[in-house]
Amino acid sequence: MKLNIKLQNVFLEMVCFLYIILFTYAAISKLIDFENFQTQLGQSPLLSAYAASISFLVIFAELGLVVALSLRVSRIKALYLSVGLMTVFTTYIILILNFSSFIPCSCGGILEKLGWNEHLIFNLFFIFIGSCSLLLHQYDKKGIISLLLIVVSSVLFVVFLFLSSEDTMKKQNPFIRRFTPNVASRTLTKNLNNYGFYFAGHSKGNIYLGNTISPLTIIEFDSTLQHKKQYSIQLTPDTLPFRAVKTKILGAHFFLYDGSIPIIYRGLVSDWKATIWVTKKPYFTTLQPIDSTLCVFRGQQLGTYENILGTIALDDSLKIRKQKHLLQKQIDGIFDTDGTLTYSEGLKKIVYTYFYRNQFIVADTALQLVHHVTTIDTTTRAKLKVVRVKKSGDSKLAAPPYTVNLRSAAFNELLFNQSGLRGRYESKKNWDHASIIDVYDITNKIYLSSIKRNYK
Known part of the structure; x- marks a missing residue:
């Protein structure tokens, strides 16, 4: 009708x-x-x-x-x-x-x-x-x-x-983050009353913390953070002139190293006694255990002092492999290739995230490049002012660096990267009260989402 x-x-x-x-x-x-x-x-x-x-x-x-x-x-x-x-x-x-x-x-x-x-x-x-x-x-x-x-x-x-x-x-992300609400929440907290602690590793459901002030002390927490144990590492020998000792725990083993001295200790978490595992070579600036007989390290190339990646393997005999082409030089090969070294146990891949550019590299344990992955910010080239001191010949930064990636950690196919830069449509107020973690799919080379964790 x-x-x-x-x-x-x-x-x-x-x-x-x-x-x-x-x-x-x-x-x-x-x-x-x-x-x-x-x-x-x-x-x-x-x-x-x-x-x-x-x-x-x-x-x-x-x-x-x-x-x-x-x-x-x-x-x-x-x-x-x-x-x-x-x-x-x-x-x-x-x-x-x-x-x-x-x-x-x-x-x-x-x-x-x-x-x-x-x-x-x-x-x-x-x-x-x-x-x-x-x-x-x-x-x-x-x-x-x-x-x-x-x-x-x-x-x-x-x-x-x-x-x-x-x-x-x-x-081709134009530096726009996707914040996923409620994907991460603070469930347990523990006041450590000390700023010298760092995460040393985990094993059998327990969390281990090292301490830069007391480098031979290890604190163990269970997964509820209610039960705490303290251990003292015993070194044999214990007279080496270390400067800044770090401990990494992987499964049943722990590794203790400095880098300024080309010596690595290894021991068992069952008794916290360590003996010299590798001695005399190489010098390195950071170390990441892969398994009980293999570690990946970042060291410096003789003569140029440029950063390189390498592996140390010791089972029946010592094998040291270096790969000087994995880290790509932009300015000096030292500061511009500085970054975070981590390892994905699930993927069996080494991941190295540059501090000062929007990229991380993925390599296998034989130091063969798998691929480069671009992070979502737009800083393709490190913004650093490097000067060389004539008297000593040392390289130094003449101005504060423009830091893109602060630190990262890999878990299976995911890379969790704490960013140092504010993206588009993000207020400065939020950045002053939170840390931002960007999540990437290592295998598929894509950005997934971001997590905002408030300081309080």
Whole structure:
């Protein structure tokens, strides 16, 4: 049954009026809190790569439709576009609810108080009344096809943005982080009352801490942090002139080293007694045990003093292998290749993360390069001012370094990297009270997400 023309026009004007109110309110809310709106879009799991352009486009579209819906000459075309815009918003919500690891919000005002399911129903209502109004105005083949084209085009547009944004964020990230809420939480704490502790390793569910102030002391906690034991490492011999001793624990063994002295002690955590495992060579600056008979180290090339990676293996005989081409020189080969050395036991891969550039390298235990991985920041070249002291011949930094990656740790196929740089759409206030950890898939060479841990 057809409604008469007068009722159709009244219904059309009512629907346009509701759309005008909705878009006016939505646009003004976004403009009032534009920084927050843009930040939330930037952290959206679907549209992160296009946050800057979309934040402006949405507001201009809403305000433009308000004007067009107010003019009788453009009202019908504007209503088609309004239904299309609401379809865009609705498709975005459906993708968020079904294909996102977390659910953000980028609305403003009272709409921000709605849950996602309520928001979906709200949007569907506006699509329904807008479609009904258009079909009552032009219920023929042309009107139906036009409406279907608008709806389908809107859906495909959002799907395209989603797929292309995913590819950009994972492979060509423009330094936009995706913070996953509630993925990490502080469950247990223990006040150590000392700033000299460092994480030495774990074994059989126990956590071990070393101490730079008392280098031969090891503290053991169980997984609940309730039970604490203290051990003293016994060295044979114990007269070597160490400067800065570090201990690394791997399974049933522990390794004690300095690096300024080319000697490595090895012992068992069952009795904490250590004897010399490797002596006389090589000198190194950092060491990472791989198993009970193999360690990877970072040392310096004779003559040039540039950083290199190598392995020490001692079973029946001592085998030292060096690979001077893994670390890529940009400035001096010393400061510019400084970084964190870690090992993924699950992947059986060595991971080295540069401090001053957006890259980490992955190599096998034979020191063969597997691949380079680019981190999400944009610092491709180390920003360092290196000077050489004529009198001593030493190289020194003449200005504070621009640190990209602070420290990292590998677990199976994941690399957890604490970043030193603030990304796009991130407020300085949050950075002053939190540390940011970016998570990468080592095997697939992609960025996954970021974790924000507040200091308190």
